[in-house]
Amino acid sequence: xxxxxxxxxxxxxxxxxxxxxxxxxxxxxxxxxxxxxxxxxxxxxxxxxxxxxxxxxxxxxxxxxxxxxxxxxxxxxxxxxxxxxxxxxxxxxxxxxxxxxxxxxxxxxxxxxxxxxxxxxxxxxxxxxxxxxxxxxxxxxxxxxxxxxxxxxxxxxxxxxxxxxxxxxxxxxxxxxxxxxxxxxxxxxxxxxxxxxxxxxxxxxxxxxxxxxxxxxxxxxxxxxxxxxxxxxxxxxxxxxxxxxxxxxxxxxxxxxxxxxxxxxxxxxxxxxxxxxxxxxxxxxxxxxxxxxxxxxxxxxxxxxxxxxxxxxxxxxxxxxxxxxxxxxxxxxxxxxxxxxxxxxxxxxxxxxxxxxxxxxxxxxxxxxxxxxxxxxxxxxxxxxxxxxxxxxxxxxxxxxxxxxxxxxxxxxxxxxxxxxxxxxxxxxxxxxxxxxxxxxxxxxxxxxxxxxxxxxxxxxxxxxxxxxxxxxxxxxxxxxxxxxxxxxxxxxxxxxxxxxxxxxxxxxxxxxxxx
Amino acid sequence: xxxxxxxxxxxxxxxxxxxxxxxxxxxxxxxxxxxxxxxxxxxxxxxxxxxxxxxxxxxxxxxxxxxxxxxxxxxxxxxxxxxxxxxxxxxxxxxxxxxxxxxxxxxxxxxxxxxxxxxxxxxxxx
Numbered sequence: 001x002x003x004x005x006x007x008x009x010x011x012x013x014x015x016x017x018x019x020x021x022x023x024x025x026x027x028x029x030x031x032x033x034x035x036x037x038x039x040x041x042x043x044x045x046x047x048x049x050x051x052x053x054x055x056x057x058x059x060x061x062x063x064x065x066x067x068x069x070x071x072x073x074x075x076x077x078x079x080x081x082x083x084x085x086x087x088x089x090x091x092x093x094x095x096x097x098x099x100x101x102x103x104x105x106x107x108x109x110x111x112x113x114x115x116x117x118x119x120x121x122x123x124x125x126x127x128x129x130x131x132x133x134x135x136x137x138x139x140x141x142x143x144x145x146x147x148x149x150x151x152x153x154x155x156x157x158x159x160x161x162x163x164x165x166x167x168x169x170x171x172x173x174x175x176x177x178x179x180x181x182x183x184x185x186x187x188x189x190x191x192x193x194x195x196x197x198x199x200x201x202x203x204x205x206x207x208x209x210x211x212x213x214x215x216x217x218x219x220x221x222x223x224x225x226x227x228x229x230x231x232x233x234x235x236x237x238x239x240x241x242x243x244x245x246x247x248x249x250x251x252x253x254x255x256x257x258x259x260x261x262x263x264x265x266x267x268x269x270x271x272x273x274x275x276x277x278x279x280x281x282x283x284x285x286x287x288x289x290x291x292x293x294x295x296x297x298x299x300x301x302x303x304x305x306x307x308x309x310x311x312x313x314x315x316x317x318x319x320x321x322x323x324x325x326x327x328x329x330x331x332x333x334x335x336x337x338x339x340x341x342x343x344x345x346x347x348x349x350x351x352x353x354x355x356x357x358x359x360x361x362x363x364x365x366x367x368x369x370x371x372x373x374x375x376x377x378x379x380x381x382x383x384x385x386x387x388x389x390x391x392x393x394x395x396x397x398x399x400x401x402x403x404x405x406x407x408x409x410x411x412x413x414x415x416x417x418x419x420x421x422x423x424x425x426x427x428x429x430x431x432x433x434x435x436x437x438x439x440x441x442x443x444x445x446x447x448x449x450x451x452x453x454x455x456x457x458x459x460x461x462x463x464x465x466x467x468x469x470x471x472x473x474x475x476x477x478x479x480x481x482x483x484x485x486x487x488x489x490x491x492x493x494x495x496x497x498x499x500x501x502x503x504x505x506x507x508x509x510x511x512x513x514x515x516x
Numbered sequence: 517x518x519x520x521x522x523x524x525x526x527x528x529x530x531x532x533x534x535x536x537x538x539x540x541x542x543x544x545x546x547x548x549x550x551x552x553x554x555x556x557x558x559x560x561x562x563x564x565x566x567x568x569x570x571x572x573x574x575x576x577x578x579x580x581x582x583x584x585x586x587x588x589x590x591x592x593x594x595x596x597x598x599x600x601x602x603x604x605x606x607x608x609x610x611x612x613x614x615x616x617x618x619x620x621x622x623x624x625x626x627x628x629x630x631x632x633x634x635x636x637x638x639x640x641x642x
Contacts, residue, residue, distance in 0.1 A: 272604035272626040273529065280535040283629040287539075312626050332616075376624065 014091040018084055025080065029072040037065030082115045089119050093126035156229065156248040159185050160241035165199065168241050175218035175227060175247070185245060186218045187231065195233065199243065202235045209235045215254055228254040265322040268315050275315065279308045299355070306355045309348050313383055320380070321432070321448045324455045331459045333372040333490055335483040338403055338410055339364040345379045349386050353399065358390050362401040364412075370483040371410050372490060377456045378480070381464075384449040385414040385476050392474065393418030408485035409462065417473040426468055430454040453478070461486060521566040521641060522546040526556030526582065527602075528574050532625065536569060539630035545637075553577025557585055565597050567637060570619070572603040579603070580615055587618040598640050602628065 041061045044050045050057035085103040092102050103110065105119035151158055152172035159170045167183040170176055175186040189195060193213065202209045213231040220226070229247040236242060286293075286301050293301065342364050353360035382401070389399040393416040400415045421429070432451040457464045461481045468474035483490075523545045527533040533549050540547045548563070550556040553574040560568055560582065572579035579601060586593050600621040616622050620640065628636070 269605050272624075273532075276604060276625045277529075277531045277535065279626065279629050280532065283631050284535060284539050287631065288542075315626070376627070 014087055014094060014096050017087055021080060021083070025076045029069055029076060032072065033065050033069035036068045037061050040064045082113065082118075085110070085115060086118060086122065089122045093122060156246065159245040159247065161185075161243040161245070162240070163238075163242045165196070165243075173249070175229075187216050187229070188218065188220070189213060189216055195231075195245075198233065199235065202237075206235060207237045211235075215250070215257075227251045228258075261322045261325055265319060268318045268322070271315050272312075275308065275312050279305070279312060282308060302351055302355050306348075306352050309352070310387070313380065313387070316380055317384070317448050317452050320377070320452045320456065324452060331374045331377055331456070333374055333460065333483075333486075335370040335487075336373045336375055336378075337366070337370055338368055338373075338412065338480075339366050341373060341375050341379050342382060342401075344375065345383050349383065352387070353390060356390055357395050358393060359396070359398040360386065360401070361398060364401070364403045368403055368405055368410050371460075371480045372483045372486045373460060373480060378460065381453045381456050381478060382412060382414070384453045385412075385478065388449060388476070389414050389416035389418070389474075392416060392420075405482070406479065408482050409479040410482060412478045412480070413475060414477075415473065415475040420470040420472050420474055421468040422470050426466055429466060430464070520544060520546045521637075522548070522563070523637075524556070524559055524563070524565045524568045525549045526551075526553070526560075526568065526574065526579065527571045528552060529571075535630060536633065539634065543634050551575075553579070553582055557582045560586060560594060560597075564594070567598040567600060567640065568594075569633075570599055570601050572601065572615075573605060583615055583618050600636070600640075 041052075041057065044057055044060060045052070050060065052058075089103050103115075103119055105116045105123065107116070110116040110119060148171075154171055154173065157171045157174035159174050159176075160168045162168050165184075167176065167185070170183075170185075176183055177186040178184070185195070187195065190213075195213075198211050211233045213233075215228055216231050217226055217228045227249055228251045230250050232246040232248070234244045234246075282301065282305050286298075286305070289301075290298075342362065346362070349362075350360055386399065386401065393399060397417055400413075402413045402415075404411050404413070430450050430453075432448060454464045457478050457480065462479045464476065464478045466474055466476045523540055525533060525536050525540075525547060527536065527549065528551045530551075533551065537547050537549050548559060548565075550559050553576040555576075556570070556574065557577060570579045570582060574582075583599065583601070587599075598620040599618070600623060601615050601619045602623050602625045604625045621636065623636075
């Protein structure tokens with residue numbers, strides 16, 4: 001049983017009512033008694049039944065007075081007894097000390113008299129009041145501490161942020177880390193849709209907003225204690241806790257998928273061994289047989305080479321996608337020339353175009369400023385865009401690859417004059433596994449080339465876009481920052497894309513949270 | 517090229533090893549080929565090669581350990597040698613960064629056909 005809580009004594013004591021009542025009742029008993037006696041005496045005298053000198057007069061007068069007082073006294077005692085009991089009960093539950101035993105509603109006399117129910121009601125009201133008191137303002141401290149304790153026991157977690165994105169509250173299981181002495185939620189968002197980019201959007205244009213992210217890990221898959229969350233955010237401008245993040249821990253659910261991604265990465269790596277041998281030996285043989293091969297045999301060799309190269313690109317796309325999805329796509333950016341990057345894949349691209357009867361025209365000026373790039377990744381992007389242009393253009397079609405400087409960016413423009421796309425397709429083009437209804441039926445592909453290209457470009461701090469007209473062709477533009485525009489940030493981050501990413505453009509595995 | 521350049525290949529895959537040996541010898545390089553990590557490290561210590569093609573996943577001793585032994589302890593035992601790390605398995609960031617630090621090139625084997633390799637080598641030696 002809970003300990004009775006000490007309550008302040010009422011200013012006017014409940015039990016003082018009983019003696020006051022007794023005094024009032026005594027007066028109301030004595031005065032009417034005297035008055036009734038006098039009335040009787042008056043009646044005796046006026047009716048000449050008895051005179052004051054007659055003893056009968058005095059016997060009747062005194063007798064009537066005493067009898068009336070006695071009957072009133074009996075009536076008082078009888079009626080005031082339950083009032084006294086009720087008062088004692090009320091006094092006791094109010095925390096007031098009262099003499100005598102506490103009236104027990106189960107006592108036979110109360111059951112018999114019917115007072116039992118009234119007494120029970122008093123005690124019930126008291127116990128309800130006690131329960132309410134637990135959440136009343138003066139008990140709020142204890143109550144909120146028990147709520148906080150409950151939040152700490154949650155499987156997921158709750159994090160609140162103020163207007164400056166500082167963590168105000170975080171339940172015990174929350175994934176947190178410190179950046180520049182500032183506590184932050186430790187969540188690896190996808191490059192194009194981060195908490196920060198959403199908050200910036202909210203601050204610019206929303207009073208209240210909600211958003212959710214799924215499959216957001218706190219650490220890369222190879223780190224211990226990785227957890228994967230569904231994250232729900234609620235924003236309310238001006239509130240003390242402006243942003244509330246609810247994290248639902250879905251690690252068990254998603255870890256199976258992670259294992260699949262690991263398997264895909266492993267399988268793709270395994271494929272690289274035989275691909276190395278096939279590409280290498282084709283290279284060696286083509287060289288050694290160049291004098292003896294007929295023109296048509298040489299074309300067959302080209303087709304073998306093109307196919308092996310495409311297989312290799314495809315494996316790279318799968319590997320990069322699995323790395324990106326596991327937040328492993330770490331890119332080291334260095335100053336590089338776009339024309340030199342393209343030169344590493346030119347032979348392959350030309351061979352691909354000619355063997356499929358397309359005209360590939362490439363004009364990348366040497367005079368463009370250096371860009372911040374990882375050569376291997378960016379050449380994959382250009383390869384993917386050209387591959388796409390080949391796929392979606394017609395026999396004999398012309399594909400133009402050009403580049404130009406636009407402020408702090410260098411645009412790589414890949415233009416085809418092929419089948420083009422309607423707007424509804426363009427909107428979904430960069431989603432993973434997206435294939436338009438029409439291309440599913442007519443063109444082979446898996447729908448990861450553009451997805452990973454976008455991821456790589458954004459990891460460079462750039463953007464990728466497309467404009468297309470159905471029946472006329474499509475133009476893809478990848479904008480990559482010039483090295484000069486990001487050199488300072490890169491130098492601070494040891495040439496990783498860390499700082500570019502902190503602008504909401506991507507992520508980096510080697511974030512400060514993983515160093516000590 | 518005035519003198520014949522010497523190259524050590526440390527590669528356990530016979531198909532890939534032979535492919536490099538064949539094309540490099542045709543291009544007039546002096547080529548030695550070792551198939552395990554221990555032999556590779558001994559060869560690298562004993563002869564001043566102009567370049568070493570180093571695989572990462574190797575029997576006996578990993579490529580990263582060989583590189584560490586040759587260059588990792590604050591002392592470069594092969595200052596006149598170019599080291600090209602060739603791998604098909606990208607390493608985790610930390611070991612990749614360490615290898616990139618000590619290597620002259622870090623290349624994906626599947627992307628480097630013999631012709632590209634010759635171009636890279638002549639670039640390094642020019």
